[in-house]
Structure formats: structure tokens, C-alpha cells
Amino acid sequence: METKLTELLNIKYPIIQAPMFLVSNVEMVKEAMHCGIAGCIPALNYRTLQELRIAAKELKSAKPEGGSFGFNLIVNKSNIRYKSQLEVLCEESCDFIITSLGSPEETINQSHKYGIKVFCDVVDLKYAQKVEALGADAIIAVNCEAGGHRGSLSPEHLIKKLKLHCNIPIISAGGVGCKADIDKMLMYGASGVSVGSPFIASVEASVTEEYKQACVDYGANDIVVTERISGTPCTVINTPYVQKIGTKSSWLEKLLNKNRKLKKWVKMIRFSIGMNATKNAATKATYKTVWVAGPSIEYTHAILPVKDIVKKLIA
Known part of the structure; x- marks a missing residue:
């Protein structure tokens, strides 16, 4: 499954384990990397900069050959720790940063000095063209099937529109729960996918068993x-x-x-x-x-280790 995303991140499969507030953690990302996909954690999951730094160091030391890990940054004024979080991630040299809810210009400029790639959340063509002009390495195309804060366009419509007008890789976010969904997104023109909700019901996730079971039952x-x-x-x-x-x-x-x-x-x-x-x-x-959660929990039938969830996505 070689695509522009697998080349960018040096991974086996074109999948990013999406950053999820309160859910994502170091153990999940370690497992993801060892399964041949990339993993990402919201910086806001850590209360202090020291905790964020420790997490980055732990992931760096556990990274296998051919693995990639990143962090998600909220880059608008609501995140008062944004600049200090960015400084820590640059110092610790994570592989990529995903930006959300604001202009990624400063993140792109600072990250590229350290060889860190920057992917930017977008929901429409206008913003996609803006981040491409700023030097983003890829676009995270958030569609109407994403969990949490989502876009308004269908995966097919959004991917094809971005593919026609943008020249950087497109990573589709939303509506992926099985291998057939990944194949669809690649067929539309995406270079990879960002998958979140199926990993909520993982053994390693940092949430209650009730939350995990809800993703199974609903x-x-x-x-x-x-x-x-x-x-x-x-x-x-x-x-x-x-x-x-x-x-x-x-x-x-x-x-x-x-x-x-x-x-x-x-x-x-x-x-x-x-x-x-x-x-x-x-x-x-x-x-x-x-x-x-997003609608892709439709494919969640049991609480499983991350490695088994990845197997279901690539089988």
C-alpha cells in the first residue's frame, strides 16, 4: 500500500491513528508504530509541558525503524500554551505535527527548521489552498463523516475537489472503519487516511470501559x-x-x-x-x-488491542 503518505512518513500502510482528545496516549501510538502505521496525540492531552516532553521522548526512544509519531496542536488563541508546546515538540523532534483551528503559518515555519512535517486540518478548498501556499506538507481533509468536529462535505466530494486544485498529498479524515473504506478514499484521490473512532474501543485507550463498550453497543x-x-x-x-x-x-x-x-x-x-x-x-x-465518536464505530464489535484493530483495517 505505497502512497505519498507512506513515503512522507516512512510507514508501511497509509494510515494515521488520529489524535483524539482524552483518548490517545503513548501506548496506543507505540502499538500503532509497531503495526506499520503512524500515531498522533493531541498536545492538549498533557496538562504540563514537562508531561508533553516526556511523552515525546518516550515515543522517540520506542520508535521502530520505519515508524512515525506526531502531535496535534490547536493553533489559535484559545490554546494559550500553543507556542510553548510547539517549542517543546521542535526540541524533541517528533516526525509530524497536525494543526487545527487557526493559521498554521508559525507552526510550519518553525517545524520545517527541525525537519518536522506539518499536516493541516481543512474542511474546504479555500483553506486547503491557503495552507498549501504557506508550505504545508499535506492536507487533512475533514469530511462530514468524521467524529468530533467535522466538515460539511462528503468524503468523495471533498477529496476530489482538493485533488483537482491542490498539489500536496490529501489525507482523508472521517468515515473509515474497514479496509473497503480505505480503498474508497484512495480511489477518490487521497494518499492516506486518518482513523480515530475505531481506536476508542482499544485496550490501550485512556478512557473508561463504559465509553469503550458504548462504541461496541452503538x-x-x-x-x-x-x-x-x-x-x-x-x-x-x-x-x-x-x-x-x-x-x-x-x-x-x-x-x-x-x-x-x-x-x-x-x-x-x-x-x-x-x-x-x-x-x-x-x-x-x-x-x-x-x-x-463518529459513525465508523459501526464496525466496532469488541474491545480489542490496537494491533487487532489495525489488522482489521488492512486485512
Whole structure:
């Protein structure tokens, strides 16, 4: 399965184990690398810069020949630790960085000085062309089947549109749960895929057994889009608690969002409340089950080690 992505990252299969807030960890990425795919962790999964540095060092020392690991950076003002996180990752020389929610210009410029590749999340052609002009090494094309914060275009539409107008590799994010899905994305023109939700129900994942089991028990038809986490549409499992609280912003939030001066603060407050609820549901037993996942959990039928999940994706 040689593609531009396997060449870029020196991996056997064109798959990135997607960075997932609260879920991804060092053990998952180690297993991913030893299975011939790349792994990525959100920098925000670490509370301190020292913890981030330790994780990068551990992955670097465990990296097999032909392995690749990276970190995801939120590159807008909401992440007050962005610049210091970038500095740590450059010093520790991870293989790649995935940028989200902001301009990747500084990340690209700094990372390239250390030989680190930068892939950028995009949901449309306009932003894809911007990051390509800034020097991005590849595009993460986030489509409407992605878990968490997703795009609005179908995988086929988005990939083909980017392929026609961009000259850097396209990595499709969303809607991949089996080998047939990977083949489809490559056929549309992608050089690889970013796969997240199937790895939530892995033995190594840093979430509760209840969260993992939910990914087994629920399927694609149980995924709904909610505005109650960050103020931006986000996919979650439609648990009884989600049904109880609803998926739309409150009338007060909608009203305040119309005020240009207050809009930013309302979103920041909603984001803080939503992330805290998500963290509690993922890491401790609670009736407030707000579990983020995408429709590709349809293919999750058991809690398995990462190596077995990878086998299912490439078999």
C-alpha cells in the first residue's frame, strides 16, 4: 500500500491513528508504530509541558525503524500554551505535527527548521489552498463523516475537489472503519487516511470501559450532531443523557451569539463547560454520558488491542 503518505512518513500502510482528545496516549501510538502505521496525540492531552516532553521522548526512544509519531496542536488563541508546546515538540523532534483551528503559518515555519512535517486540518478548498501556499506538507481533509468536529462535505466530494486544485498529498479524515473504506478514499484521490473512532474501543485507550463498550453497543445510526459541547457542531453518541439535554444551543446562547462583542466569550464559556463534561464522561463513571465518536464505530464489535484493530483495517 505505497502512497505519498507512506513515503512522507516512512510507514508501511497509509494510515494515521488520529489524535483524539482524552483518548490517545503513548501506548496506543507505540502499538500503532509497531503495526506499520503512524500515531498522533493531541498536545492538549498533557496538562504540563514537562508531561508533553516526556511523552515525546518516550515515543522517540520506542520508535521502530520505519515508524512515525506526531502531535496535534490547536493553533489559535484559545490554546494559550500553543507556542510553548510547539517549542517543546521542535526540541524533541517528533516526525509530524497536525494543526487545527487557526493559521498554521508559525507552526510550519518553525517545524520545517527541525525537519518536522506539518499536516493541516481543512474542511474546504479555500483553506486547503491557503495552507498549501504557506508550505504545508499535506492536507487533512475533514469530511462530514468524521467524529468530533467535522466538515460539511462528503468524503468523495471533498477529496476530489482538493485533488483537482491542490498539489500536496490529501489525507482523508472521517468515515473509515474497514479496509473497503480505505480503498474508497484512495480511489477518490487521497494518499492516506486518518482513523480515530475505531481506536476508542482499544485496550490501550485512556478512557473508561463504559465509553469503550458504548462504541461496541452503538452504531452509525446512533451518532448525532450536538452544539452543546463547544458551540460548534460535534458528533456524539446519542445516549439517554444526550437525548435529555438536547443537541441545540440554548435560546440565551443563540441570542448572545448574535452580539459581535459577546460572541467570542460565549463560545469560550460553552467550550469550557462542554470540554469538562466530555472529560468527566470519558474518564470516570457518570450518568452524564457525553461520548464523542463518529459513525465508523459501526464496525466496532469488541474491545480489542490496537494491533487487532489495525489488522482489521488492512486485512
